[in-house]
Amino acid sequence: DTGVSQDPRHKITKRGQNVTFRCDPISEHNRLYWYRQTLGQGPEFLTYFQNEAQLEKSRLLSDRFSAERPKGSFSTLEIQRTEQGDSAMYLCASSQGLAGNNEQFFGPGTRLTVL
Amino acid sequence: GQSLEQPSEVTAVEGAIVQINCTYQTSGFYGLSWYQQHDGGAPTFLSYNALDGLEETGRFSSFLSRSDSYGYLLLQELQMKDSASYFCAPQTGANNLFFGTGTRLTVIP
Numbered sequence: 001d002t003g004v005s006q007d008p009r010h011k012i013t014k015r016g017q018n019v020t021f022r023c024d025p026i027s028e029h030n031r032l033y034w035y036r037q038t039l040g041q042g043p044e045f046l047t048y049f050q051n052e053a054q055l056e057k058s059r060l061l062s063d064r065f066s067a068e069r070p071k072g073s074f075s076t077l078e079i080q081r082t083e084q085g086d087s088a089m090y091l092c093a094s095s096q097g098l099a100g101n102n103e104q105f106f107g108p109g110t111r112l113t114v115l
Numbered sequence: 116g117q118s119l120e121q122p123s124e125v126t127a128v129e130g131a132i133v134q135i136n137c138t139y140q141t142s143g144f145y146g147l148s149w150y151q152q153h154d155g156g157a158p159t160f161l162s163y164n165a166l167d168g169l170e171e172t173g174r175f176s177s178f179l180s181r182s183d184s185y186g187y188l189l190l191q192e193l194q195m196k197d198s199a200s201y202f203c204a205p206q207t208g209a210n211n212l213f214f215g216t217g218t219r220l221t222v223i224p
Contacts, residue, residue, distance in 0.1 A: 031210065033210070035214075040216065041216055042202045042204070042214030042215050042216055042217050043158060043202075043212075043214045044214070045211055045212060045213070045214075048210045048211065050210070055210065056208065056210055056211060091157065091158070093158075097210075102145075102146065102148065102163060102206055102210075102212075103148075103160040103163065104160060104212065105160070106157035106158045106159070107157060108156075108157050109157060
């Protein structure tokens with residue numbers, strides 16, 4: 001399967017714990033995005049990387065959230081001191097970044113439950 | 116601020132045609148994307164309109180009017196498998212998609 005993969009698929013944690021999610025984009029894609037989606041809502045943009053550079057970050061992203069893409073390939077999203085409001089599906093997407101084509105390919109997501 | 120309006124739910128009969136409208140208000144605009152998401156699945160790309168007019172891809176067509184901040188997705192020859200949520204997503208920055216709450220389409224026999 002050469003699509004976007006995410007790990008883990010499910011994560012249950014206690015409030016106050018730190019969690020880290022991984023995303024492996026499609027190999028030739030230089031752009032990588034993180035979104036959060038809650039039930040009944042559309043994906044909400046969190047942050048964007050072009051290669052290893054984090055170029056855009058939502059104002060909604062609190063200081064407890066950090067994302068990296070150290071070698072321009074896979075990315076990690078860490079949430080520190082989790083809160084119950086962090087419970088959501090965390091989606092990763094990647095794209096080639098071609099002019100006139102912004103098709104983003106989404107991974108299956110990591111479902112986070114904070115108890 | 117940014118806002119996006121599309122119907123929350125639509126029901127249509129198998130084999131029929133359905134149009135899902137989308138009006139948006141964004142601080143920046145590069146184009147309008149449409150994504151489909153089945154329950155429990157990931158969003159999948161359907162179409163992207165950067166310019167005014169109609170784009171056709173098989174049974175799906177998408178239309179954009181930049182001057183009216185309006186677009187629509189047209190689904191023809193509806194099939195049961197088309198039951199899903201459909202999101203219009205204005206591209207508000209060079210790399211930023213703004214998703215609304217989507218339209219839940221139910222196709223009935």
